[in-house]
Amino acid sequence: MNISEILSTKFTEFDIGTPLSKVAGAFENQELDAVVVTDGDEYRGVVSRRQLASSSNQPSAKVGSQVQHVPTVERTEDVREVARLMIGSDAKTLPVLDEDRIFGVVTADAILEAVRPFLDAVTVEDAYSTKLVSTTPEATIGKTLNVLRESGIAHLPVIDGDELVGIVSLYDVIEFTTRGGSKSQGGSSGSFGGRGRSGGSHGGFGAREGDSDRMLDLPVRNLMSDVVVTVRRSAPLDEVVETMFEHEVSSLVVTADQTGEPVGIITKTDVIEALTWERDDRNAVQVFGLDLLEVMDYDDVSALIESVTSKYGEMSVIKASIELQEHKEQSRGVPLVLARIRLVTDRGYFTADGEGYGATHALRLAANAVERQLLKGKTYGQSKKQSDAESQEHLYGWWLSG
Numbered sequence: 001m002n003i004s005e006i007l008s009t010k011f012t013e014f015d016i017g018t019p020l021s022k023v024a025g026a027f028e029n030q031e032l033d034a035v036v037v038t039d040g041d042e043y044r045g046v047v048s049r050r051q052l053a054s055s056s057n058q059p060s061a062k063v064g065s066q067v068q069h070v071p072t073v074e075r076t077e078d079v080r081e082v083a084r085l086m087i088g089s090d091a092k093t094l095p096v097l098d099e100d101r102i103f104g105v106v107t108a109d110a111i112l113e114a115v116r117p118f119l120d121a122v123t124v125e126d127a128y129s130t131k132l133v134s135t136t137p138e139a140t141i142g143k144t145l146n147v148l149r150e151s152g153i154a155h156l157p158v159i160d161g162d163e164l165v166g167i168v169s170l171y172d173v174i175e176f177t178t179r180g181g182s183k184s185q186g187g188s189s190g191s192f193g194g195r196g197r198s199g200g201s202h203g204g205f206g207a208r209e210g211d212s213d214r215m216l217d218l219p220v221r222n223l224m225s226d227v228v229v230t231v232r233r234s235a236p237l238d239e240v241v242e243t244m245f246e247h248e249v250s251s252l253v254v255t256a257d258q259t260g261e262p263v264g265i266i267t268k269t270d271v272i273e274a275l276t277w278e279r280d281d282r283n284a285v286q287v288f289g290l291d292l293l294e295v296m297d298y299d300d301v302s303a304l305i306e307s308v309t310s311k312y313g314e315m316s317v318i319k320a321s322i323e324l325q326e327h328k329e330q331s332r333g334v335p336l337v338l339a340r341i342r343l344v345t346d347r348g349y350f351t352a353d354g355e356g357y358g359a360t361h362a363l364r365l366a367a368n369a370v371e372r373q374l375l376k377g378k379t380y381g382q383s384k385k386q387s388d389a390e391s392q393e394h395l396y397g398w399w400l401s402g
Contacts, residue, residue: 001079006114007096009104011036016044016064023063024052030248033109034093036102037067043102045069046093050154053174072097073106079114082106083275092268108268112241115275119237125351126344127237127274128254128266130323131288134159135220137166142216145173155251157262158224164253164262166224176223177215230255233263237271244268274319285317289324292337292359301363308367309345312374319344322366324359331357339366350374 012026012035026035027049034048045067055066070091073082075098085094092108134157135144148156148170158166231240231252243252254264285302293301301322309315321342329336336355339362343350350373354365 001114002076003073003079003082003096003106003111004075006079006110007075007104007106008110011102011105013038013102014047014063015039016062016067018063020052020055020058020061020063020066023047027052033107034091034105035063036095036105037063038102039064041101043072043095043097043100046091046095048091048093050170053171054149070094074098075103079111080275083111083272086111087269087273087276090269108272109245111275112268112271113245116238116241119241119271119274120239122237122274122344123233124231124235124237124240124254124266125233125342126319126321127270128233128264129270130264130321130340132157132253132262132264134262135168136160137221137224138219140216141173141176141218141220141223144168144220145170145177145216148173155249155265155267157228157253157265158220159262162261164228164230164255166221166226167228167253168220168224172223172225228253230260230262231266232257237274240266241271285320285322287322287324289326289359292324292326293363294358294360296360296363304363304367305341305343308371309343309374311371315345315374317343317345322363324363326359334358337362339363341366341370343370 012029012032014023014026014035014037016037016039023035026032032049034046036046037044044064047063047066047068051066051068068091070089070093071085072095073085075096077096082094086092086108093105095102096104096106133147133151133153135147137158137160139147144156148154154170156168156170157164158168229243229247229249229252231243231254233254234257240252244250251265251267253262254266255261256263285298285305287298287301290298290301296304305317305320305322309317323340325338325340327336327338334357336357337359339354339356339359341350341352341354341363350370352366352369352373354362354367354369356362356365
């Protein structure tokens with residue numbers, strides 16, 4: 001399948017000499033992710049909503065100073081290759097060229113809309129990030145902004161104890177601190193940067209004209225949205241995409257099926273990345289908490305996964321996710337660690353935990369538990385509508401049909 005049917009020839013274009021303030025105004029269109037920058041008839045690059053929101057340039061600066069050089073694609077480019085390019089460049093909009101001239105753009109949303117019917121073969125469990133970066137209601141807006149920027153994320157769940165009480169976006173914080181001076185009541189107007197909000201914000205903290213320092217010192221509970229869109233960890237990815245489009249958000253907080261406890265986050269980027277998995281990609285290993293391992297590095301972990309899966313005949317690992325979590329409990333100075341392994345393979349989905357003193361010990365216990373599952377032929381999520389082989393073919397076989 002190529003992008004010829006999903007690209008758009010309608011795009012917002014600015015000359016390199018356009019002031020950033022004018023470009024920022026274009027993003028009041030909540031559907032706009034990025035603008036194309038040109039120099040006369042010559043394509044120069046793009047500027048994204050997120051990039052502009054994260055920059056500290058003066059509004060009088062020219063858009064040419066913020067140009068991002070992302071990959072360009074041809075009209076007949078394969079959708080899967082475009083997904084890879086988006087992941088590699090951290091861009092959700094790529095320019096489409098025709099004989100070196102800008103012809104249109106292809107967006108992550110267009111790709112997700114096109115592939116949504118094929119995403120029921122993979123669940124949130126397979127794709128979400130278990131590293132949940134969050135803040136508290138009493139954290140200052142300034143500290144929250146630093147967390148968003150340092151973590152390279154656009155949305156931050158607000159958790160009070162174990163309860164998910166809200167969410168705050170990078171765009172809302174930027175709008176509040178840079179454009180809120182003309183307002184005397186709290187809350188977002190829904191203009192530039194408001195994308196990703198799914199409910200009203202807490203307001204009413206009085207006049208704040210011209211006092212940016214005081215605004216940064218306010219608690220984030222005054223700015224956060226208390227309407228948070230969540231998804232179950234066992235939900236299929238087609239449901240994730242449908243929910244994102246319905247609520248006009250780019251990320252969902254992932255909750256445990258039984259307790260409802262927030263356990264991670266899934267973004268449009270995570271779903272796009274799922275499209276890039278390969279049947280025979282044995283290096284598709286993600287390790288969270290690698291620094292906890294005492295005597296192993298990334299290659300050692302990959303080799304361990306390879307060893308585990310190669311003992312039981314031909315098996316293709318589509319994705320392996322290893323999470324290491326350190327507890328406060330120690331024994332002779334060695335911390336107790338929980339290791340969790342999740343494998344997406346062409347034979348099904350396998351998951352197992354191991355807990356031991358030291359990350360290496362815990363990881364090997366988890367690997368042994370996965371081996372036992374493989375030996376018994378037991379997979380996680382047997383209740384899926386299709387058999388594992390059919391599910392894998394459903395997700396990956398469609399690429400050949402276009």
